[in-house]
Amino acid sequence: xxxxxxxxxxxxxxxxxxxxxxxxxxxxxxxxxxxxxxxxxxxxxxxxxxxxxxxxxxxxxxxxxxxxxxxxxxxxxxxxxxxxxxxxxxxxxxxxxxxxxxxxxxxxxxxxxxxxxxxxxxxxxxxxxxxxxxxxxxxxxxxxxxxxxxxxxxxxxxxxxxxxxxxxxxxxxxxxxxxxxxxxxxxxxxxxxxxxxxxxxxxxxxxxxxxxxxxxxxxxxxxxxxxxxxxxxxxxxxxxxxxxxxxxxxxxxxxxxxxxxxxxxxxxxxxxxxxxxxxxxxxxxxxxxxxxxxxxxxxxxxxxxxxxxxxxxxxx
Ligand SMILES: NCc1[nH]cc(CCC(=O)O)c1CC(=O)O
Numbered sequence: 001x002x003x004x005x006x007x008x009x010x011x012x013x014x015x016x017x018x019x020x021x022x023x024x025x026x027x028x029x030x031x032x033x034x035x036x037x038x039x040x041x042x043x044x045x046x047x048x049x050x051x052x053x054x055x056x057x058x059x060x061x062x063x064x065x066x067x068x069x070x071x072x073x074x075x076x077x078x079x080x081x082x083x084x085x086x087x088x089x090x091x092x093x094x095x096x097x098x099x100x101x102x103x104x105x106x107x108x109x110x111x112x113x114x115x116x117x118x119x120x121x122x123x124x125x126x127x128x129x130x131x132x133x134x135x136x137x138x139x140x141x142x143x144x145x146x147x148x149x150x151x152x153x154x155x156x157x158x159x160x161x162x163x164x165x166x167x168x169x170x171x172x173x174x175x176x177x178x179x180x181x182x183x184x185x186x187x188x189x190x191x192x193x194x195x196x197x198x199x200x201x202x203x204x205x206x207x208x209x210x211x212x213x214x215x216x217x218x219x220x221x222x223x224x225x226x227x228x229x230x231x232x233x234x235x236x237x238x239x240x241x242x243x244x245x246x247x248x249x250x251x252x253x254x255x256x257x258x259x260x261x262x263x264x265x266x267x268x269x270x271x272x273x274x275x276x277x278x279x280x281x282x283x284x285x286x287x288x289x290x291x292x293x294x295x296x297x298x299x300x301x302x303x304x305x306x307x308x309x310x311x312x313x314x315x316x
Contacts, residue, residue: 003031004211007062007071010036011147016172017197018075021095021215025073030211037065037074056082063089066200072208074200078193078224079166083232092209093199094224096217098168100195100245102128102188104181105155105170106162111181115139119161122154126266127241128164131188133268148173164188168195189243189262189273192227196220219248219255222280226259229287234263237291238300241266246287248280257283259290263299272299 004025008018015034022032039061059081062074067088078094104112115121117138123129124145132141142160144151148169154160164183170176199215201208223246230244244261257280264271274293278286 002207003033004073004208005033005035005071006073006075007035007037007065008075009039009058009062012173013077013148013169014075017077020172021073021075021197021199024095024215025211028211028214032073035065035071037062037071056080063200066202069202072201072205073212076198076200078196078198079191081193081198083228083235088203089200090203090209091198092201092212093215094217094221095197095199095215097220097223098195099171099182100190101167101185102164102183102190102194103167103170103176103179104162104164104183105152105178106180107155107158109180110162112137112162112183112187115161121162121164122151122160123164125164125191125241127191127243127264128188130241130264130266130268131243131262131271132164134264134271135187136268148175152178166190166194185245185260189245189260192231192242192244193224196224219280222257222283223247225283226257226287226290227261229284230259230261230291231287233288233291234294234299237295238263238303240264240299240302244287246283249277251277255280257286259286261290261294263294263302265302265304267304269304270302272297272302 006018006022008014018034022034025032039058059076063086065071066074119139120142121139122142122144124143129141151163155163199212201212226246227244231242234242240263242263246257246259248255249258256277258277260275262271262273272294274290276286276290
């Protein structure tokens with residue numbers, strides 16, 4: 001039997017996610033070898049991520065290893081994948097999603113509502129910054145980068161009062177016990193695709209496709225398809241931060257896909273929330289329709305002009 005070479009980045013979250021997929025492939029009877037792929041974003045820790053080309057730098061190094069033939073399978077956080085498909089690779093499986101929510105880790109067990117005005121909250125995500133600012137709690141949002149461990153240390157070592165992180169990453173790393181509030185999507189909607197993994201193979205690699213396909217979870221695939229179709233459609237008409245969450249809900253006698261989304265002004269001056277329910281078989285169409293509804297209702301106007309500054313900005 002041939003061995004599947006599964007490419008992974010070195011960060012704790014990436015190796016945990018890759019090992020999770022490797023274990024599932026082994027349970028199906030495959031031989032799997034983990035191959036470390038170093039990315040520009042991992043090698044160069046001084047240049048800001050945005051200058052290197054955003055989270056896309058992590059994705060492209062793994063895709064290059066796939067097309068070069070040094071690995072056969074690559075695991076990505078689905079939310080980090082660009083919405084434009086890469087014809088050289090195929091997403092052969094989207095496994096069952098982890099908790100899609102954002103989570104708050106605050107000092108002294110505090111929740112968002114309990115943090116006093118003026119408290120410092122760290123996040124590097126314009127989507128999280130915008131939604132937290134829109135709650136009007138008077139928090140000071142500080143720009144925060146780094147891996148999960150580094151970000152949590154800012155709270156535990158007293159440099160920040162709170163941080164917001166993906167629940168999925170914290171659960172996968174065994175650090176869910178540090179969460180002080182699971183943020184309700186009614187207040188803070190996650191990134192499209194958050195909590196889900198994308199398992200990629202080389203386009204046309206039938207053996208790897210056949211090995212990986214059983215890990216696919218159709219309900220998760222329908223949900224993230226709707227969220228990403230919405231994001232792709234909005235990217236064409238609006239550059240403000242976007243949150244989205246689709247869920248399978250029980251309708252009268254069929255399963256329905258419920259999609260909620262937010263477009264938020266980066267400075268917290270406002271946001272627009274809408275939702276739609278539709279057929280899980282037409283997930284992409286549902287996402288596009290909700291995006292058009294948001295655009296018709298003024299989503300594009302939420303982006304301030306370039307001379308406007310965010311209310312609070314403190315770099316860490
Ligand atoms: N932005 C980086 C990133 N990409 C995926 C995750 C977590 C895992 C996931 O969302 O599936 C994280 C960390 C975070 O947002 O806190």
